[in-house]
Amino acid sequence: MPSSPPQKPPKRKRRGRKIATAAVVLLGLATYGLYRAAEENKAPESADCTVTADGDTLDMSPSQAANATTIAAVATSRGLPERALTIALATALQESRLDNLDHGDRDSLGLFQQRPSQGWGTAQQVQDPVYSTNAFFDGLVKIEGYSRLPLTVAAQRVQKSGFPQAYAKHEADATLLSAALYGRKAGALSCTTGSDTPFSAGGKLGSTSQVTARLTREFGSQVKPVAADEPRTVAVPARPAGGAAEGDGTRRGWELAQWAVAHAQDLKVEQVTFGGRKWAAAQSGKGWQKQKAGGAQGSATVKPDGYVRITVAQ
Structure with missing residues (x-):
């Protein structure tokens, strides 16, 4: 199955003025105090999610985070090891940026850009994150010793991508996500609601x-x-x-x-x-x-x- 061209992944990652007169200084301090109170109590400007673990941070949209946690949940439901989750997340980061796409190369669709014409399921099925994740894992577990293979090799044997080496650049982010989403890092994922x-x-x-x-x-x-x-x-x-x-x-x-x-x-x-x-x-x-x-x-x-x-x- 041809892969999508390389996609942009989720992102990793003072004020004050001298015033001449005492009166203006006091006014400035009072205004600054009100500003600080408003800043501390105001709502986030936009909804987003952040995963932080081992000193690294990954910023995501709520939909990307939701899809990532769904992939992790399906891996857990099947009793798969963390390495399987890392491979799946790196694949989805490359194929769709963890967005559940309704388009792609030829008839590729969904998180893993699976093609209905190649036997992955119907168009509706491959755009269901639970179904598409299970379909990916169905292919992965058939590969003997997949957990010991280089990530690019394991992912490519499932995906049959036109850009097999592209999965490698997402391994670090996928490893960070896996550690957080499998629950090994308490409170590692948090989202703002906007x-x-x-x-x-x-x-x-x-x-x-x-x-x-x-x-x-x-x-x-x-x-x-x-x-x-x-x-x-x-x-x-x-x-x-x-x-x-x-x-x-x-x-x-x-x-x-x-x-x-x-x-x-x-x-x-x-x-x-x-x-x-x-x-x-x-x-x-x-x-x-x-x-x-x-x-x-x-x-x-x-x-x-x-x-x-x-x-x-x-």
Whole structure:
């Protein structure tokens, strides 16, 4: 399958004036104080997502982050190693920049630019991120020893690309994303909503049943969402069903929590909590914060209870 030409990937990454008179100095200080207060409380200018791990940062759009976490969720549902996720993410970064494209070279479509004419599925199927990711992994797991192969070789054997070496330039970003999205780096992914409202979807209401359905479809049967005591909230045990080998579930919990933040816009998520930390749409610019008992005015930190809680807009 020919690959798309090389694409642009997600991005890695004072004021003051002397015043002559005392009166103007005081006025300037007062104005600056108001300016600082406004800056600290204003909403983010635009919605975006950032992944930070091991001293490196990768900036993405919300849709790119959502697609990346979906790929990670599907990898988890299949019990695949982190290397498989890295290969898949590098491939999608090259083929589509992690955008679910409705166009491409000849009849190539979707995250992995899969061609219906080459047996990848129907046009509708290959534009479904869950389906297309499973199709990619179906091909990858058939390659003996794929996890030990150079990334370009493994990706090329699945994709049959016209630009096989192009995957290599995305390996560093894909490795960073894999470490974060598999939950090895707590709170590594955070998103801003571009809004000062307590939700992230322009006034639309959220649905706990939709959150539950998406979690189950993307993460598989090991994820067992339940209704929480809190209104409009889905609680997900961090430890997967039968997953004693995962210890206290911290890695899986962060994978689930970051998935929820990345999907905040399309699922109308208002708040996500896990491990004594909270992401809130209304304060999304502050990222993950310590969760306080009794709300924002509380002083005691909430003790983790092993559940990821996803609250949708009312």
